[in-house]
Amino acid sequence: MMDRFDLAVLGGGMVGSAIAYGCAARGARVALLDEGDTAFRASRANFGLVWGQSKGDGMPAYAGWTQQSIALWSAFAERASSLAGRDVQYRPQGGLNFCLDQEELETRRDFVRRRHNQGWSSLRFLDRRELAELMPGCPLGPEVLGASFDPADGSVDPLTTYRAMHAGVRAHGGTHLPGAPVTGVERTGAGFVISRADGSVVHAEKVVVAAGIATTKIAAMVGLDVPVRPVRGQNIVTERLAPMLPLPASALRQTSDGTVQIGVTNEDDGRLEIPTTTAALAKMAHRAIRVLPPLANANFVRTWAGLRPMTPDAYPAYAESETHPGAFVAVCHSGVTLAAVHAGPLAEGILSGRLPEFAAALHPRRFHVQTH
Amino acid sequence: MFRRTEPTDCTILWNGAPIAARAGEPLAATLLAAGITAFRTTPVSGAERGPLCMMGACFDCLVELEGRSNVQACMVPVRDGLRVRSQQGARAVHAEDAST
Numbered sequence: 225m226m227d228r229f230d231l232a233v234l235g236g237g238m239v240g241s242a243i244a245y246g247c248a249a250r251g252a253r254v255a256l257l258d259e260g261d262t263a264f265r266a267s268r269a270n271f272g273l274v275w276g277q278s279k280g281d282g283m284p285a286y287a288g289w290t291q292q293s294i295a296l297w298s299a300f301a302e303r304a305s306s307l308a309g310r311d312v313q314y315r316p317q318g319g320l321n322f323c324l325d326q327e328e329l330e331t332r333r334d335f336v337r338r339r340h341n342q343g344w345s346s347l348r349f350l351d352r353r354e355l356a357e358l359m360p361g362c363p364l365g366p367e368v369l370g371a372s373f374d375p376a377d378g379s380v381d382p383l384t385t386y387r388a389m390h391a392g393v394r395a396h397g398g399t400h401l402p403g404a405p406v407t408g409v410e411r412t413g414a415g416f417v418i419s420r421a422d423g424s425v426v427h428a429e430k431v432v433v434a435a436g437i438a439t440t441k442i443a444a445m446v447g448l449d450v451p452v453r454p455v456r457g458q459n460i461v462t463e464r465l466a467p468m469l470p471l472p473a474s475a476l477r478q479t480s481d482g483t484v485q486i487g488v489t490n491e492d493d494g495r496l497e498i499p500t501t502t503a504a505l506a507k508m509a510h511r512a513i514r515v516l517p518p519l520a521n522a523n524f525v526r527t528w529a530g531l532r533p534m535t536p537d538a539y540p541a542y543a544e545s546e547t548h549p550g551a552f553v554a555v556c557h558s559g560v561t562l563a564a565v566h567a568g569p570l571a572e573g574i575l576s577g578r579l580p581e582f583a584a585a586l587h588p589r590r591f592h593v594q595t596h
Numbered sequence: 597m598f599r600r601t602e603p604t605d606c607t608i609l610w611n612g613a614p615i616a617a618r619a620g621e622p623l624a625a626t627l628l629a630a631g632i633t634a635f636r637t638t639p640v641s642g643a644e645r646g647p648l649c650m651m652g653a654c655f656d657c658l659v660e661l662e663g664r665s666n667v668q669a670c671m672v673p674v675r676d677g678l679r680v681r682s683q684q685g686a687r688a689v690h691a692e693d694a695s696t
Contacts, residue, residue, distance in 0.1 A: 363691060463655075463666055464639040466688035482639045482686040517691035523666065525655075 229255040229399070231574070232418055232428035234406050234442055236260075238267040238386055238559030239566055240434035245307075245392035246571025254398040255426050256390075257418065259405045259438075264496060266436055267559060269459060269530020271487050272382040272479070273472055274561050275319060277339070277347050277374040285585035286539045287344060289565060292582065294376050296564035301380065304388035304563075307395060312384045313480050319377025320355075320473040322515050324367045332372050347374045359470050365517045371473070379472040381479070382560050389563070401426065405438070409445040411548060416446075430550045432574055436533045437496070439555045447547030450588045452555055454531035456491035458500050460508060462522040469516060476512050484519065486512045489529075498529040532557040536591050542570070542583040552579075553588070598628045606676035617674045624650060624657045624669035627680075635659050635669055636683035658683040 236258025280287025301314035323329040404422035415429040464482030475487040540556030573579040604616035634644035647657035661667040665687040
């Protein structure tokens with residue numbers, strides 16, 4: 225097939241499909257290359273938070289980029305719901321991070337203060353009494369001393385959002401090419417030729433590498449050095465329960481269907497495997513029960529794990545290659561929160577050849593500075 | 597829809613009404629033999645649900661058994677006097693249940 229696309233996005237997960245949708249919606253002829261459902265997608269193991277309060281501490285560009293995305297999310301969610309054919313259940317009703325002992329409380333108070341000093345003014349600290357007023361009837365455990373609270377945070381159904389991105393690519397004439405990993409990217413006269421493991425080739429004027437944990441390998445093919453390692457996260461989901469937790473929290477949320485999702489681990493052992501472990505699940509469940517004691521009587525129905533793409537400083541990385549102009553990279557572990565900017569300003573910047581200010585400030589060259 | 601092949605020898609209560617049963621048979625079988633196919637309503641749409649697999653896998657036969665909610669009716673052997681109710685929507689869990 226000698227079809228020539230304006231843009232090939234390498235990676236069909238949450239990040240790649242959001243960029244592909246954004247570019248297709250702006251009139252580009254887009255191919256979305258996707259290893260397929262055998263890929264270690266973070267997109268299928270994320271927590272469904274649209275979340276700012278923990279993001280960009282010490283990295284103002286990431287904080288600003290996150291805030292920009294959250295500001296765009298309501299309009300984005302409306303488009304996504306219409307593309308998916310069902311509500312993505314975006315609920316920006318505020319988000320919490322619970323403190324269960326004095327030390328956690330002090331650390332969180334300091335964190336809230338520090339974010340304030342960095343200009344993140346919506347974040348507040350709520351003591352036990354204020355939490356009870358915010359969530360009357362919520363059966364919080366006696367150990368809950370307080371929580372940080374950001375009214376701009378919220379949650380969404382991540383799988384429906386993901387489905388919406390793929391539907392958006394199709395609705396705007398894009399081509400989804402699943403089933404084979406990328407094996408090579410080479411410059412031709414005015415563009416790129418991408419080879420895949422099934423022997424097929426795709427021609428495109430521009431490429432975007434959005435390949436999650438495979439980003440390092442594929443970005444190197446276009447002269448970009450982007451260190452990314454896999455960090456495993458485990459999840460528990462319970463049977464559907466009557467409403468008990470009205471606001472989402474870090475590592476604990478109740479979906480609108482009633483299931484309670486419990487996270488989360490950060491296992492940084494480099495292994496490309498996604499097992500769950502009894503020790504980690506027990507620890508996660510134990511903490512969730514300290515927050516909400518009735519969960520001790522809930523049955524869980526499923527546990528699973530996924531691999532997040534993590535850069536050395538955990539912030540996202542975006543760049544256009546200097547050696548291969550027209551080749552871009554986009555990698556992060558917050559594909560849901562950042563979906564609105566990926567499908568919006570980032571897509572626009574890739575098409576115009578000028579990345580938005582915040583994204584440009586998150587260049588992976590920061591990982592290669594000589595520090596001593 | 598279903599016809600008993602063995603005689604009944606005891607009685608259970610379904611939403612307060614007596615139903616003839618045979619001790620030791622699966623509770624789901626008792627209900628089906630009595631012509632009951634809607635064991636519960638779903639938490640999402642409120643639609644009625646009944647047993648699909650009869651072997652503990654599908655979780656569609658959930659009932660409230662002796663005050664305990666979300667119990668799989670296909671996995672419970674019947675005994676005389678069991679009190680069973682249909683499971684309406686999502687299960688409510690309470691911290692106090694922990695001791696029971």
